[in-house]
Amino acid sequence: MPTVNTYLTFKGNCETAFNFYKAAFGGEFSFVGRFKDMPQNDPNCKVDDSELNNIMHISLPIGNTVLMGSDAGGEWASKVTEGNNFAVSINAESKSEADRLFKALSVNGQVAMPMEKTFWDSYFGMFTDQFGINWMVSFDENTKGK
Numbered sequence: 001m002p003t004v005n006t007y008l009t010f011k012g013n014c015e016t017a018f019n020f021y022k023a024a025f026g027g028e029f030s031f032v033g034r035f036k037d038m039p040q041n042d043p044n045c046k047v048d049d050s051e052l053n054n055i056m057h058i059s060l061p062i063g064n065t066v067l068m069g070s071d072a073g074g075e076w077a078s079k080v081t082e083g084n085n086f087a088v089s090i091n092a093e094s095k096s097e098a099d100r101l102f103k104a105l106s107v108n109g110q111v112a113m114p115m116e117k118t119f120w121d122s123y124f125g126m127f128t129d130q131f132g133i134n135w136m137v138s139f140d141e142n143t144k145g146k
Contacts, residue, residue: 087134
């Protein structure tokens with residue numbers, strides 16, 4: 001069975017927001033990555049120099065779920081507004097399950113990124129469904145069964 005978490009997107013204040021959430025919920029971040037940590041030679045990973053220290057991905061475990069987030073960078077930043085700045089994140093148990101869920105949920109929707117292997121070594125895709133809800137689907141072979 002896949003796990004489902006909430007993914008929040010910010011316009012440059014993700015770190016401040018997640019420090020606030022961490023203070024409220026307690027715990028420690030399980031991951032903090034910045035845009036400067038991305039491969040700079042990949043044309044799909046370009047952000048303005050002023051955004052390099054912004055959060056690319058952050059995870060805060062809370063009970064049986066994980067609150068995740070990032071700052072919007074580059075061309076994505078202009079598309080983020082309050083009300084559309086979250087996504088449902090599905091972590092599938094297999095590549096075939098990830099493909100099945102992506103295909104089923106994206107029917108009549110808008111694919112932003114098809115399922116593909118990423119530089120962070122996850123099989124990942126994003127779309128907005130026909131009801132306007134943003135989704136992220138991933139499968140990570142390295143964390144299977146953990």
